[in-house]
Amino acid sequence: MPREPERNKKGDRPAVDAGHAAAKAMSEAAVEPTTSSTEADSGEVFALMGRFESPAEITHACEALRDAGYKHFDAHTPFAVHGLEKAMGLPPSRLPFIVLGGGITGLVSAISFAYWSQAVDYPLVIGGKLAFSFQAFIPIFFELTVLFAAFATFFGMWGLNRLPTFFHPVHTYPSFHRASDDSFIVSVEARDPKFDMTKTRELLEKLGAREIGAVEA
Amino acid sequence: MSSKSGSGKTSKGAAATKPEADAPEPAEARKAKKSEAGAALGSSFKLSSEQSGKLMRVAGIVAGIGLVLGGAGFASDSKRFAFSYLVGFVWLATIGLGALFFVIVQHLVRAGWSVSPRRHLEWLSSGILPACAVLFVPVAVFAHTLYHHWMGEHAAHDELLRKKAAYLNPGFFYGRAVVFLVLWAGISLWFARTSRKQDETGDRSLSQKMQLASAPSMLVFGLSLTFAAFDWIMSLTPHWYSTIFGVYVFAGAATSSLSALVLVTIALQKAGLLKGVSTVEHRHDIGKLLFGFTVFWAYIAFSQFILIWYANLPEETVYYRDRSAGSWMVVSLALLFGHFIIPFLGLIARTAKRNITVLAGFAVWMLVMHWLDLYWMIMPTLDVGDAHFSWIDLGGLLLPAGVGAVAVARAATGGATYPLKDPRLAESMRLENA
Numbered sequence: 001m002p003r004e005p006e007r008n009k010k011g012d013r014p015a016v017d018a019g020h021a022a023a024k025a026m027s028e029a030a031v032e033p034t035t036s037s038t039e040a041d042s043g044e045v046f047a048l049m050g051r052f053e054s055p056a057e058i059t060h061a062c063e064a065l066r067d068a069g070y071k072h073f074d075a076h077t078p079f080a081v082h083g084l085e086k087a088m089g090l091p092p093s094r095l096p097f098i099v100l101g102g103g104i105t106g107l108v109s110a111i112s113f114a115y116w117s118q119a120v121d122y123p124l125v126i127g128g129k130l131a132f133s134f135q136a137f138i139p140i141f142f143e144l145t146v147l148f149a150a151f152a153t154f155f156g157m158w159g160l161n162r163l164p165t166f167f168h169p170v171h172t173y174p175s176f177h178r179a180s181d182d183s184f185i186v187s188v189e190a191r192d193p194k195f196d197m198t199k200t201r202e203l204l205e206k207l208g209a210r211e212i213g214a215v216e217a
Numbered sequence: 218m219s220s221k222s223g224s225g226k227t228s229k230g231a232a233a234t235k236p237e238a239d240a241p242e243p244a245e246a247r248k249a250k251k252s253e254a255g256a257a258l259g260s261s262f263k264l265s266s267e268q269s270g271k272l273m274r275v276a277g278i279v280a281g282i283g284l285v286l287g288g289a290g291f292a293s294d295s296k297r298f299a300f301s302y303l304v305g306f307v308w309l310a311t312i313g314l315g316a317l318f319f320v321i322v323q324h325l326v327r328a329g330w331s332v333s334p335r336r337h338l339e340w341l342s343s344g345i346l347p348a349c350a351v352l353f354v355p356v357a358v359f360a361h362t363l364y365h366h367w368m369g370e371h372a373a374h375d376e377l378l379r380k381k382a383a384y385l386n387p388g389f390f391y392g393r394a395v396v397f398l399v400l401w402a403g404i405s406l407w408f409a410r411t412s413r414k415q416d417e418t419g420d421r422s423l424s425q426k427m428q429l430a431s432a433p434s435m436l437v438f439g440l441s442l443t444f445a446a447f448d449w450i451m452s453l454t455p456h457w458y459s460t461i462f463g464v465y466v467f468a469g470a471a472t473s474s475l476s477a478l479v480l481v482t483i484a485l486q487k488a489g490l491l492k493g494v495s496t497v498e499h500r501h502d503i504g505k506l507l508f509g510f511t512v513f514w515a516y517i518a519f520s521q522f523i524l525i526w527y528a529n530l531p532e533e534t535v536y537y538r539d540r541s542a543g544s545w546m547v548v549s550l551a552l553l554f555g556h557f558i559i560p561f562l563g564l565i566a567r568t569a570k571r572n573i574t575v576l577a578g579f580a581v582w583m584l585v586m587h588w589l590d591l592y593w594m595i596m597p598t599l600d601v602g603d604a605h606f607s608w609i610d611l612g613g614l615l616l617p618a619g620v621g622a623v624a625v626a627r628a629a630t631g632g633a634t635y636p637l638k639d640p641r642l643a644e645s646m647r648l649e650n651a
Contacts, residue, residue, distance in 0.1 A: 096567070101628055127529065133524050138519060 046169035046217035047073075047187040048200050050180065051208025055081040061207040062087040065188065068203060074191040076170065076179035102152020103145045108135070110144035158201050159217035169215045187215075231421070261490055262633045268488060269630035279609040280619030294609055299359035300599045301613025306352055307449060308473070308614060309621040311344030311466065314442055317405050317473025318467070321438060324424075324431035330502055332645035333495040333635035336412065337481040338541035341474060343409035343623035350398040352617050355428045355447070357391060364390075367455040377456055385455060390448055397441045406435050409628065412636055419638035427597075429496070431619030441576030442467055452592075453598045457536045461521045468514035472556075473505040473587035479631075483573055490634045497571050498648045507583065515557035540593060543603035548593050556586040588614060 019085075052058040056074055063072050064096070066089040075084055111134075116126070119132035158164070170176060170187045179185045186209065188200050204212050264272065270442045290298040316338040323338075360370050367385045372378040378385065408427060415423045442465025451462045459465075481501060485491050525533045540549050560579050569575045596604065636642060 092567075100565075127527075135523060138523070 024091075043216045045151045045190045045197070045214045046087065047189045048197070048212065048214050049170065049176075049202065050204040050212045051175055051186040051205070052186065052207075052209060053182070055084075055184060058206060059084060059087045061209065064203070065186070066205055069148070069194050070188060070192050071194075072076065074090065074170075074187050074190040076176070076185040076187065077149045078180050078184075081184070086131045091116050093160070095160060098156035098160075099135035099149050102156070105152075106144040106148025107141055109148070127134075142193060158174060169217050173213065173217070175211055182209045190217075211214055219330075235423060239651050247425065254589075255556060261320055262494075262645050263636060263638060264488075264490065264630050264634065269583050269626075271288050272630065273623070274414040276619065276622035279622050281617060283612065283615030283617070283619035286608070287616035288612075290609035290612035296362055297599065297607060298410070299355075299362045300596055301607075301610040302616065303363055303449070303582075303613075304588065304595050304610065305614035305617040306349070306356055307466075307591050307595070308343055308443075309352065310349045310618040311470035311591075312477050312584075313349060313405070313475045314401065314438070315340035315467075315470035315472075316477070317346060317401065317408075318435075318438060318471065319474065319478075320405070321431045321434045324427045325435055327428060329644035330499070330648045332553055332639045332642050333491060334478060334482060334499060334503060336635045337404075337485070337629075338474070338632070339409040339412055340481070340625055341477055341627040342405035344628035345621045346398075346405040347402040348624035349558055349617075350402050352620055353394060353398055360387070360390070360470050364452055364455075365626050367452060372455075373531045381455065381480060388524075390452075393448060397445045400437055400441055402536070404437065408434075412639075413632050416633050416637045420471050421640050424640055428516055442470070450594050452565045453595060454536060454539075456532055458533075459525070459536070461517060462624050465514075465517045465521055468510060468517045469587050471510040472507060474581050475503060475510060475578035476587075479503055479507065479576055483577050485634055494642070494646055495637045496648070498650050500573070500576060501567070503647070504564060504576050504623075507576075507579070508561070508564040508570065511557060511560045511583070515561075518557075520554075521525045539601065542597075545597055545600075545602075545604050548589065548604050552586070552590055552593055555582070556590055560586075620649055 050061075058077065059081060060077055062084060066087065073088070075081075075088060078083070087215075114134070114137040115132055118137075123131040125131065126133075170185075173185065173187075175183060175192070176185065186193060186204070188204070194200075201212055202212055241541055271379065285454065287298070287302070295430065320335060320338045320342055321330075321336045322328075328335075356363070366372070366376075367378050367381070368387055368390075372382070407430070411423050446463040446466035479500070482491075482495060482503060486495060486500075519575070522537065525537060560583060563575065564570055564579055573638065592610070596610075639645075
């Protein structure tokens, strides 16, 4: 692991070390049921996490969290669980508007470039047709619209998901790898105004979450 | 099961109270019950006698108006009526053909979402296509007027037409038409009847049988539609040719049949006949297909145009010259905007496709545009140089449309409003657009 202390500021940490340390702390916490006082000692809490074992369980848990007024919580599942967006109360994605913007940008740039090159910069008569014979360029208008829309989709998705993110606190949850295997994990973030270490934990317990534990920011 | 005896009002009231018992039911329980889905779901899955009567009356009125207008049109200008009637006949036939295509394709891909829309497409195809076999008779009678360019005497002195005579001759033309119409009627009736048989028996093997038949049916469909388009429309300008022409007609068939499906779905949903079976999610999916095929139509229309425009060969460009002459240019532009740009922008949003008013509005709009598209293909042969819309054109449309409406209404009143015992019904009901 290369040590670069001058770059090791907030958010730019050596991910593996921090992950391991936190994971160790977490696994201890998971083994012996801890009181909230020990959790409060160990730095700033990012989120409280809980593990569920079926899509139905996590859907129910998300509905309960949503109905309890939580806004900043997330679900980590091994596959797409249908209806989970609704259960979480997520607003519709803003991505379609980014895609539309990309498409319009592509169309406008294709038309203006074709016009500039064919009619302004270097007019040529080809096959007795007009200098700006737009018909011949419609495939290009179409392709550039699609290309820009595809780029907007791809990079817009990255932007909305804040990718690339090389480290995220939820990865320090000891069973987090099971979110890509057989578990459905919920993380309730501490920045949520409704978040309360004791009450949120109680709610998760009531919902049937396993291995409830806090992760540090 | 008593829905048939109940009046429209009482069955509606029952439909409003019944789903409350179903709503909290978990998916597993629903699945277990699916064999008696009809009983477990909404109270009604059949048109009440009152609804059937109303539907038949409306269809009958349209047919009556069509008959009167058509007769008057024929009396006042038989030549114009022949062309107007051809536009109306192909308009109706393509709706039925598009519906047949979607019936076949749902079996071909074992589609789960489309179980209830498939029944309505079965109504459209099995109602319209057999009716078309009868409605073709006037076209055959008018053939010498419509296709006089190659059926007339002077065809024998035309170098190009002499070379095409092996295909383009009256005997073979009528023979092919009979084959197409019999195949379409036969295939559409077979799929509709087999599906209806499953309503009673619940026999899962019928689904497999239809799936097995879907691939050869699709081949027959593709070839017959292509050659019918060549025969009935492209041969109006016998020197001109476009190998993509059949696909272009198919694109119109797809948009128009989906538009008809939208209207049927919304009408049935509003009447409370598809409670829990067909929802906003199904309308959304049909809207997506309509949007997609609108783009497909533009893609094919442009593909046909660009090759001819680029090559600039006189025997090919004549088609577009005739359609950009005088006021035909206005019709051409109306198609570009009305058949593509306006519906494209109007249906692009998710909210638009899920909104009943917007979707129904565009469905009606696209049906009008499909008629205009066929008018644009057929009428320049008659109205050379300028477009002249006439009341006779309305008669030519309403006569086949009215007969088709009666045929579809008969198919709709005959059985259940969705496949009651289809093995994928439960899957279709759970449809959700992520």
